[in-house]
Amino acid sequence: MDRIAFLLATGLARGLVIALFALSLVIIWRAARIVNFAQAAMAVVAVFVAFAVTALTDSFWLGLVAALVAGAVVGYAVERWLIRLVPARTPLPGMIVAIGLVMVLQAGIGIAFGPQHRPMAAPFSEQPFTVGGVPVLSPYDLFVLLVALGVVGGLALLFNGTTLGLQMRASAMAPEVSRLLGVRVPRMVTLGWMLSAAVASLAVLLLVPTELGLNAHSGDVLFVHAFTVAVLGGLDSPVGALVGGIVVGVLISLVTGFLGAGLAPIAVLALLTLVLLVRPGGIFAVKEARTA
Amino acid sequence: MSPATPRPATAAAAPAEASTAAPAALGVEGLTVGYAGAPVMADLTLEVPAGQIVALLGANGAGKTTLLRTVSGLLTPRSGRVVLDGEDLSAVSVEDRVRRGLAQVPEGRSVVAELSVEENLHLGALWKIPARRARRDAVEAMYDAFEPLSRRRRSLGHQLSGGERQMLSLARALIAEPRVLLLDEPSLGLAPRVVAQLLDTLRDTARRTGLTVLLAEQNVTSALSVADRGVVLGLGEIVADAPAADIAADPALRHAYLGF
Numbered sequence: 001m002d003r004i005a006f007l008l009a010t011g012l013a014r015g016l017v018i019a020l021f022a023l024s025l026v027i028i029w030r031a032a033r034i035v036n037f038a039q040a041a042m043a044v045v046a047v048f049v050a051f052a053v054t055a056l057t058d059s060f061w062l063g064l065v066a067a068l069v070a071g072a073v074v075g076y077a078v079e080r081w082l083i084r085l086v087p088a089r090t091p092l093p094g095m096i097v098a099i100g101l102v103m104v105l106q107a108g109i110g111i112a113f114g115p116q117h118r119p120m121a122a123p124f125s126e127q128p129f130t131v132g133g134v135p136v137l138s139p140y141d142l143f144v145l146l147v148a149l150g151v152v153g154g155l156a157l158l159f160n161g162t163t164l165g166l167q168m169r170a171s172a173m174a175p176e177v178s179r180l181l182g183v184r185v186p187r188m189v190t191l192g193w194m195l196s197a198a199v200a201s202l203a204v205l206l207l208v209p210t211e212l213g214l215n216a217h218s219g220d221v222l223f224v225h226a227f228t229v230a231v232l233g234g235l236d237s238p239v240g241a242l243v244g245g246i247v248v249g250v251l252i253s254l255v256t257g258f259l260g261a262g263l264a265p266i267a268v269l270a271l272l273t274l275v276l277l278v279r280p281g282g283i284f285a286v287k288e289a290r291t292a
Numbered sequence: 293m294s295p296a297t298p299r300p301a302t303a304a305a306a307p308a309e310a311s312t313a314a315p316a317a318l319g320v321e322g323l324t325v326g327y328a329g330a331p332v333m334a335d336l337t338l339e340v341p342a343g344q345i346v347a348l349l350g351a352n353g354a355g356k357t358t359l360l361r362t363v364s365g366l367l368t369p370r371s372g373r374v375v376l377d378g379e380d381l382s383a384v385s386v387e388d389r390v391r392r393g394l395a396q397v398p399e400g401r402s403v404v405a406e407l408s409v410e411e412n413l414h415l416g417a418l419w420k421i422p423a424r425r426a427r428r429d430a431v432e433a434m435y436d437a438f439e440p441l442s443r444r445r446r447s448l449g450h451q452l453s454g455g456e457r458q459m460l461s462l463a464r465a466l467i468a469e470p471r472v473l474l475l476d477e478p479s480l481g482l483a484p485r486v487v488a489q490l491l492d493t494l495r496d497t498a499r500r501t502g503l504t505v506l507l508a509e510q511n512v513t514s515a516l517s518v519a520d521r522g523v524v525l526g527l528g529e530i531v532a533d534a535p536a537a538d539i540a541a542d543p544a545l546r547h548a549y550l551g552f
Contacts, residue, residue, distance in 0.1 A: 163418055170404050170415050177402045180364060181464065182390035182419035 002134045007257040008250060009128070013141035015249020016148040017207045021219075021226035022233065022241035023155065024200035029235040030159075030172050031192020034083070034091060035227075038098040039200045040219030041105035042078060046070035046201035048109065051118060051214055060123040067205040068198045075197030079190050109216035117213030126210065144206050151199060152242055159238075168192055221265070225252070228272045316377040316393060316471040316504055317342040318363070323372035325355075325362050331370065332358045333528030340472070345498055345505040347515035347536060350525035356508035357399055359525070360474045363506070364396040365389050376472065391419060393471035399480065403449035403457045403464075410445045416464035434463040437493070455486035462490065466497060472504045479511040487511065491518045516540045 021039070028036045036042075049070035054063030082101065086093045124139035137145070159165035170178045171188035179185050203226075204219045211218065229248050233240020248268060255267040318340040325333050333355045340346045348356050361367045363374050365386040374381045381389055404412055413431045421427040435442035438459050444452060452460065458478055465473060475494070479487040495518040498505055509515035516522055522539035524532040532545050539545060 163414070163422075163424075166407075166411055166415060167418065170407060170411075173406050174402070174404045176366065177398065177404060178415070179366075179386045180390065180396050180398060180402070181416050182387050182468070183415070184387050 003257065004254075005134050006128075006136065007253045009136040009141070010257075011250030011253030012246060013137060013144055013249070014210075014253060015246035016144050017203050017245075018222065018225045018229055018249050019242045019245020020148050020151060020206070021200055021203035021222050022229035022245050023152065023238055024196045024203065025226055025230045026235055026238055026241045027155065027199060028192060028196035029230075031168055031196065032079075032083075032189050033172060034094045034098070035230075035235070036098050036196070037095060037223075038078065038101040038105065039197070040204070040223035041102045041109075041216075042074045042197050043071060043200040043204040044109065044214070044216060044219045045105055046074050046197070047204045047208060047214060047218065048113065050201070050205055051120060054120070060121070064202070064205060067201045071198035071201030072194040074201075075193040075195070076190060078197070079193035083193070084186075106216045113216070115215060117211075117215050119213040120208045122209035140209065147202070147206065148242075151202070152238060155199075155238060164191075224265075225249075225268055228268055228275075231272060232275050318394075318472050318504060318506065319375035320359070320363065321373050321375060323359070323362060323374070324370045325358055325367060326370055331528065333525075335372070336528065336530060337372075338523060338530065338533075340504055340506050342504055343498075343502045344520040345495065345507060345518055347512075347519035347522045347539075348506055348508040348525060349510075349512050349515065349522055349539070352510070353527070354525040355528040356525055357476055358528075360396060360476050360506065360508055361398075364394065364474055366396075387419075390468070390470075393469075394474070395465040395468065395470035395472070396474040397461045397465045397476060397478065399476040403452065403460050405450035406448060408446050408448055409441055409452070409460055412449060412460055412464050413441075413467055417467045420468040430467050434467050437466075437497075438463045454481050455483070455490075458482060458486075458490060462494065466503075469501070470503065472506070475505060475507045477508060477510065479509060479514055484514075487514050491515075494518060512546070513540070 021043075024039060024043075025036065028034060028039070046067050050063040050067035053066035054060055057063075078101065082097065083094060086097050088094065122140045124143050126138045126140045128135040128138040128141070130136070157165075159169060167178070167183045168188045168191060170181075171183055171185040172192070175185045178188075200219075204222065207222055208214050208218055225248055226245070229241055229244035232247065233242075233244030248271065251267055251271060252264045256264045259267075320336060320338040323333060323336045324331050336355075336359070338359075348359065350356055358367065362369050365374075365381065365384065376389070376392055376394055379392070381392075381394075384392065404415070407415065410431065413434055414427060417427050417430050421430055435445075440456060441460060441463060444456060449457065449460070462475075462478065478490055478494075482490070491514055494505065494507075497503055507515055507519060516536045516539060519536040522532070522534060522536045523530055524539065524545060526548075531548075532539060532542070534542075
């Protein structure tokens with residue numbers, strides 16, 4: 001029983017990081033109607049910047065700000081100088097270019113910084129509190145929890161409570177009509193990329209202290225998990241990303257705890273397969289329903 | 293209608309109706325447009341005088357939608373130009389044409405399906421009325437003018453009937469007080485009574501505000517009943533350009549190009 005409580009708590013903390021990354025996929029889907037396979041590689045670039053800032057200033061917090069800013073800059077650059085040049089009549093060319101970008105970014109990071117993992121320190125203790133003798137969440141987990149909830153709340157406010165969010169939603173759903181209403185659609189798409197990349201960078205930054213360390217592939221597994229979550233919860237649904245993230249996080253934690261870490265990726269892929277079997281079209285079914 | 297200030301260029305020209313900008317004339321000069329291969333229209337020239345409603349008539353494929361999309365800037369012509377109040381719009385983006393007072397309601401009831409009625413209206417007013425309170429007043433004024441919409445404020449676009457969607461599309465275009473309105477087939481798929489209501493609202497608005505309208509329609513009788521002038525398009529060419537009553541009374545024209 002104690003073991004289950006511990007695994008559930010750990011799964012929750014891990015799931016929130018996955019949810020945060022899945023949210024970034026939801027944002028870019030809503031803003032630009034693209035599944036951005038380069039999201040993790042772009043985020044890792046931003047976290048390398050954060051790593052450098054933290055190393056120079058000895059401050060996790062300046063590193064965190066740097067990750068957000070660098071993420072937004074990377075998002076801006078990729079959208080303006082790469083994705084905008086890709087024909088957008090179907091989603092496929094954009095996805096293929098994004099996969100190519102993954103290869104270029106990961107190879108570039110590998111050439112520049114080598115394959116080793118660079119450990120990053122967490123700003124709070126990772127020793128879990130104990131409740132009635134049972135270890136549960138650590139202070140760092142609580143910090144991740146607060147950040148994730150804050151980002152979810154902030155995004156909900158942005159999209160549903162501001163005119164900028166209204167324009168971003170309209171641009172994504174009906175670009176041509178939005179232009180005819182005077183909305184500067186290309187600007188909204190760029191903003192969506194910046195916002196999405198910043199949130200993804202934040203997720204990777206929060207993850208790295210709990211892992212071996214930072215290298216070119218630090219975001220890969222997180223991307224696979226978050227992609228599963230995005231399919232699970234629906235690419236259009238921030239709430240789906242949050243709930244789905246926690247479900248996948250808990251699943252990974254339980255499978256790791258009871259069956260071994262080696263089986264966790266298989267469990268996630270099994271879940272993905274199951275979801276795709278139940279909803280055969282997966283994410284593209286969502287898209288077709290939207291454009292019909 | 294709203295406390296928004298008119299653009300400086302037009303402010304001085306409308307002393308009688310403080311809330312309404314001066315009507316603008318729309319011109320199309322030597323327009324040649326094609327998607328790929330043969331042009332859809334070649335060397336087309338058309339004048340829409342300020343404050344008039346001009347019905348753009350013609351069968352499917354005559355080029356009505358192509359012409360409207362070129363005027364609004366969604367399509368780039370191969371040659372020729374679109375002129376608004378003497379200004380060449382060739383280098384002006386769609387979004388900036390809107391800011392010059394040129395609004396288009398595209399074909400097929402262009403409501404954003406995932407947004408509510410209220411959000412659709414706010415979206416239409418955003419560029420013109422950035423202040424939230426003033427924009428709310430403008431939205432309320434639209435609910436007054438299009439009464440059925442006021443009962444569906446929270447409904448999403450896809451939950452509306454065809455007539456409500458067309459009404460919302462029109463209200464959303466009018467809320468920013470355009471000087472020239474391009475309307476593409478507002479009657480499409482609507483019951484005759486609903487069409488009559490919509491066109492009446494359009495005519496009243498145009499008379500009251502001096503709005504210039506280019507109305508593309510296959511529903512010839514309805515369109516001519518509110519129009520000052522009729523322009524008949526046949527395969528990318530203007531085959532007739534005359535007062536609405538004359539077009540309606542010309543049996544040969546009706547038979548050859550309008551199919552009745």
